[in-house]
Amino acid sequence: MTLQLTERDRAMLRGDEGAAKKMAMSIIIRMAEISKAEKLLDIVGAHIDSTVYIGDAGLEFAEKLASLGAKVAVPTTLNVSGIDEHHWQEWAVASEWANPAHRQMIAYRSMGTIQTWTCAPYQAPTKPAFGDQIAWGESNAIVFANSVIGARTERYPDLFDICCAITGRAPAMGLHLSKNRAGKILFRLVDISEELQKSDDFYPVLGNLIGKLALDKIPVIDGMTIRPTDDQFKAFGAGAASSGGVAMFHVVGVTPEAPTLEDAFHGNEPAQITDVTMDMLRESRQALNHSNSSKLDMVAVGCPHLSLVEYKKLASLVKGKSKHPDVQFLITSNRAMTQLAQEAGILSLLKDFGVKITVDTCSLTSPMLPPEIKKMMTNSAKHSYYSPGLLGRDVAFGSLEDCVNSAVAGHIVQDERLWKE
Amino acid sequence: MERIVLEGKVVVPGEAQGVALVANEPLSFWGGYDQKTGEIIDRRHVLSGQNAKDKVLAIPFTRGSSTTTAVLLDAIRANTAPAAIITTETDFFFALASVVADELFSSPLSLVTLNENDFAKLKSDDNIQITAEGKVIVSGVAI
Numbered sequence: 001m002t003l004q005l006t007e008r009d010r011a012m013l014r015g016d017e018g019a020a021k022k023m024a025m026s027i028i029i030r031m032a033e034i035s036k037a038e039k040l041l042d043i044v045g046a047h048i049d050s051t052v053y054i055g056d057a058g059l060e061f062a063e064k065l066a067s068l069g070a071k072v073a074v075p076t077t078l079n080v081s082g083i084d085e086h087h088w089q090e091w092a093v094a095s096e097w098a099n100p101a102h103r104q105m106i107a108y109r110s111m112g113t114i115q116t117w118t119c120a121p122y123q124a125p126t127k128p129a130f131g132d133q134i135a136w137g138e139s140n141a142i143v144f145a146n147s148v149i150g151a152r153t154e155r156y157p158d159l160f161d162i163c164c165a166i167t168g169r170a171p172a173m174g175l176h177l178s179k180n181r182a183g184k185i186l187f188r189l190v191d192i193s194e195e196l197q198k199s200d201d202f203y204p205v206l207g208n209l210i211g212k213l214a215l216d217k218i219p220v221i222d223g224m225t226i227r228p229t230d231d232q233f234k235a236f237g238a239g240a241a242s243s244g245g246v247a248m249f250h251v252v253g254v255t256p257e258a259p260t261l262e263d264a265f266h267g268n269e270p271a272q273i274t275d276v277t278m279d280m281l282r283e284s285r286q287a288l289n290h291s292n293s294s295k296l297d298m299v300a301v302g303c304p305h306l307s308l309v310e311y312k313k314l315a316s317l318v319k320g321k322s323k324h325p326d327v328q329f330l331i332t333s334n335r336a337m338t339q340l341a342q343e344a345g346i347l348s349l350l351k352d353f354g355v356k357i358t359v360d361t362c363s364l365t366s367p368m369l370p371p372e373i374k375k376m377m378t379n380s381a382k383h384s385y386y387s388p389g390l391l392g393r394d395v396a397f398g399s400l401e402d403c404v405n406s407a408v409a410g411h412i413v414q415d416e417r418l419w420k421e
Numbered sequence: 422m423e424r425i426v427l428e429g430k431v432v433v434p435g436e437a438q439g440v441a442l443v444a445n446e447p448l449s450f451w452g453g454y455d456q457k458t459g460e461i462i463d464r465r466h467v468l469s470g471q472n473a474k475d476k477v478l479a480i481p482f483t484r485g486s487s488t489t490t491a492v493l494l495d496a497i498r499a500n501t502a503p504a505a506i507i508t509t510e511t512d513f514f515f516a517l518a519s520v521v522a523d524e525l526f527s528s529p530l531s532l533v534t535l536n537e538n539d540f541a542k543l544k545s546d547d548n549i550q551i552t553a554e555g556k557v558i559v560s561g562v563a564i
Contacts, residue, residue, distance in 0.1 A: 023524065034432055034433070034513075034520075054451075054494075055456060057522075155487075157488075157491075157514045158488050158490045159491060159494070159518075159521050215447060215484065242486070243484075244484055245483065245485060389453055390451075
């Protein structure tokens with residue numbers, strides 16, 4: 001079956017709607033052919049991961065599209081960039097990095113996009129609805145959109161997301177199509193206490209484990225006895241999308257396309273069944289801890305970006321406490337959530353404790369950390385996963401409460417009660 | 422020295438040759454590939470510390486980050502990319518980097534897939550030649 005194009009697709013490819021759409025459509029069609037898609041479909045929104053600054057090639061791509069007059073055809077949010085636009089000088093970011101990273105921000109800004117600068121676009125009021133066809137980049141956002149919202153996006157990489165946004169079209173393939181959204185392998189939670197299921201540190205640990213075992217297959221989790229919060233799903237999905245290539249999951253009785261086990265598998269049998277035991281979870285938690293001492297230079301929370309709910313939780317945890325002077329406390333979030341936290345009157349409380357807030361970017365996508373920061377602690381499986389390769393730094397893992405207690409104590413403190421044998 | 426010819430499928434065509442660097446586990450290029458040098462920097466990956474520049478990199482597929490494509494594109498521009506990449510299924514992230522490299526710099530990266538049986542025959546340090554039709558010609562001391 002060859003790729004069927006509409007008259008409008010062909011017009012865009014010819015350049016009838018301008019040079020930017022021509023370039024974007026040419027890339028989409030070549031990729032649709034490589035992927036054996038039969039046609040393209042309309043999308044109603046996009047999220048652009050191409051904003052992450054890597055180097056000259058990505059910048060050249062963005063500026064080329066911008067110079068050709070590219071404008072997005074659908075409401076389009078932006079992922080993190082390479083710098084906190086207005087505060088990068090407060091950190092160890094070199095201007096040789098900041099200048100091209102800023103040019104890349106300007107290029108994507110010029111295309112009529114929504115200035116969200118966040119890896120958590122599902123926190124914004126512009127988030128998609130159930131069943132919406134969208135083209136999203138950013139692995140944690142993709143898995144959240146597909147699994148928790150029930151919107152439909154393929155696992156799109158940088159550079160492709162913007163082509164879809166400019167044309168309003170995407171290949172009809174992968175997770176856009178109902179038949180490809182069925183669960184493939186089953187994970188059964190065995191004797192996992194409700195108390196642990198309610199705790200925030202359960203989700204990154206479980207996500208790290210499921211990602212490693214499921215790789216690129218759609219996992220179905222059965223046996224969850226509570227409904228996780230959006231932030232818990234965020235932590236789970238980010239972990240699973242980092243240690244594996246998970247772009248969608250189902251939780252039986254919880255996520256929208258899995259009211260029953262049968263629904264989750266579209267009536268098919270699981271290709272594999274794995275019982276998730278406490279021993280496996282303990283091993284996964286241990287793998288997220290690759291610090292070999294209790295020394296601590298910085299706590300980093302907000303990977304993916306801190307939500308308003310998490311801002312409030314953090315404020316209640318730090319109330320009346322002071323941070324140890326030798327430990328820095330970094331929050332990474334977006335402008336919108338930080339503004340809401342400001343309006344809720346909790347930023348001053350956090351600043352009294354001694355936090356520093358970075359928006360638009362994070363410590364994984366901006367070279368912002370000074371060299372004296374060697375030992376870090378995080379509540380994020382994603383941060384823990386990428387930190388050794390991207391930052392060359394060891395990270396300890398704990399709950400948000402562990403992170404606060406460690407920042408107060410001046411060394412790593414982890415509450416083992418829920419994880420004990 | 423023995424020589425075997427494996428029938429690969431072309432994802433993005435291009436003749437290439439180089440020494441094989443093979444792993445059976447997927448890799449994210451973001452946090453996994455240093456585009457300034459070609460070093461594999463995912464410290465949990467079996468290829469950690471190896472350099473893939475100008476090699477024929479064979480990994481089953483990519484994992485994780487959406488930024489893999491941008492990292493590979495930057496590596497292609499900086500001449501630190503592998504000479505070719507072999508996967509077991511068409512990898513959209515690699516394919517896009519190659520297509521965009523063609524659009525921007527007219528230098529696509531050769532990409533082919535092998536079925537899992539043939540993929541399992543590859544070993545690091547084999548000499549590999551890839552033809553424009555997707556044949557993977559392996560000659561190595563260790564076969």
